[in-house]
Amino acid sequence: MRKWTKERILAGLKTGNEVAIAKALSLVSRDDSSAMEFMLELNRIIEQLGRMSKVVGITGAGGVGKSSLLAALAQRLLKCGKRVAILAVDPSSPKSGGALLGDRIRIQHLFPNANLFFRSFSTRGAVGGINPYILDAIYVLEAAGFDWVFVETVGVGQDEIDIVHVCDVTALVIAPGLGDDVQFIKGGIMELADIVVLNKADLPTVASTEGALLSYSRIVENPPDIVKVSAVNGLGISKLAQLLEEKWQSLRDSGELYSRRRRRWKFQVGNWSKYFLAKRLSALTDSDLEELDKYPPRVAAVKLFEDWGCRLYEN
Ligand SMILES: Nc1nc2c(ncn2[C@@H]2O[C@H](COP(=O)(O)OP(=O)(O)O)[C@@H](O)[C@H]2O)c(=O)[nH]1
Ligand SMILES: [Mg+2]
Numbered sequence: 001m002r003k004w005t006k007e008r009i010l011a012g013l014k015t016g017n018e019v020a021i022a023k024a025l026s027l028v029s030r031d032d033s034s035a036m037e038f039m040l041e042l043n044r045i046i047e048q049l050g051r052m053s054k055v056v057g058i059t060g061a062g063g064v065g066k067s068s069l070l071a072a073l074a075q076r077l078l079k080c081g082k083r084v085a086i087l088a089v090d091p092s093s094p095k096s097g098g099a100l101l102g103d104r105i106r107i108q109h110l111f112p113n114a115n116l117f118f119r120s121f122s123t124r125g126a127v128g129g130i131n132p133y134i135l136d137a138i139y140v141l142e143a144a145g146f147d148w149v150f151v152e153t154v155g156v157g158q159d160e161i162d163i164v165h166v167c168d169v170t171a172l173v174i175a176p177g178l179g180d181d182v183q184f185i186k187g188g189i190m191e192l193a194d195i196v197v198l199n200k201a202d203l204p205t206v207a208s209t210e211g212a213l214l215s216y217s218r219i220v221e222n223p224p225d226i227v228k229v230s231a232v233n234g235l236g237i238s239k240l241a242q243l244l245e246e247k248w249q250s251l252r253d254s255g256e257l258y259s260r261r262r263r264r265w266k267f268q269v270g271n272w273s274k275y276f277l278a279k280r281l282s283a284l285t286d287s288d289l290e291e292l293d294k295y296p297p298r299v300a301a302v303k304l305f306e307d308w309g310c311r312l313y314e315n
Helices: 006-014 018-028 033-048 066-079 099-110 132-143 158-166 180-192 206-218 237-254 256-282 286-292 297-307
Strands: 054-060 084-090 116-122 148-154 169-174 195-198 225-228
Touching: 006 018, 006 033, 006 132, 018 033, 018 116, 018 132, 033 132, 054 066, 054 158, 054 237, 066 084, 066 099, 066 148, 066 237, 084 099, 084 132, 099 116, 116 132, 132 148, 132 158, 132 256, 148 158, 158 256, 169 237, 195 206, 195 237, 206 225, 225 237, 237 256, 286 297
Parallel strands: 054 148, 054 169, 084 116, 084 148, 169 195, 195 225
Antiparallel strands: none
16 A cells, blocks of 8 residues: 655645545644644645635534534535535533534435545644634645535534634524523624524424524624524525525625635634643643742743743833
């Protein structure tokens, strides 16, 4: 068997080879300088081949049907000849332990399919909601030429907000029977989402959730588009696909896509910086700190930064 050299991985990525994608993902997840060189190669591919994926965040409470919806949506897009990648983010809390399994199971029937890629990520080790490696995974998938990259996150606190900084377009999924007020108002995501997807429209109880949603959207300054779907019977799925496409195109045409991507870049730089700082701090030993323990904590912290060659105050 031929060895998967860096050159072979890059060549495979250009053609969307599945093994090459998996190898590239494990390469970028290495916490060393080889990952950085590889990121630069990815950047070159993205620029040379003019690759740009439509990156869509799918968020919402556990059980609203995000994974089922993504399976239906992926099926629809694959039928139109599109290449689709799904990244499922697992908040790795014991409470939502089943979420990951559900994510994979709901997409399983669409495999094998060379145009579909699925990977789950843990948020463990992340500083703030989004694991920085997920950001690099999006890079890999973009270089691999996927038309659509979906990022599914279970809405737990900060994740919901952070997803907005990671994706081009964000859709909030809600469903009847999960406590309407909580779903709409929590964390202000309703104001941040581009599209609100009301799933499980096949259930009779959808009417009251729809009513609550409409009256809530009237009091929001920039109300999102609302689309009613059913992941189980397919109602509204093609309309949702169309809406996502239109939303993305209109963001690109207005230039907003580029400002969002700029914000995303800045967010990612910040996220990585926090990661590196946390890593460096946790590597400090008691003897490293010995010299500093005569100072009050804030002064000690400033001195620590000075030791690292970073002056926080002018004088
Ligand atoms: N009736 C109905 N049930 C659905 C629909 N979509 C998902 N479900 C069910 O809702 C449950 C949670 O779905 P899942 O996709 O795992 O939700 P997630 O946690 O948001 O990813 C499962 O039992 C699904 O079968 C739908 O459109 N209608
Ligand atoms: Mg799920």
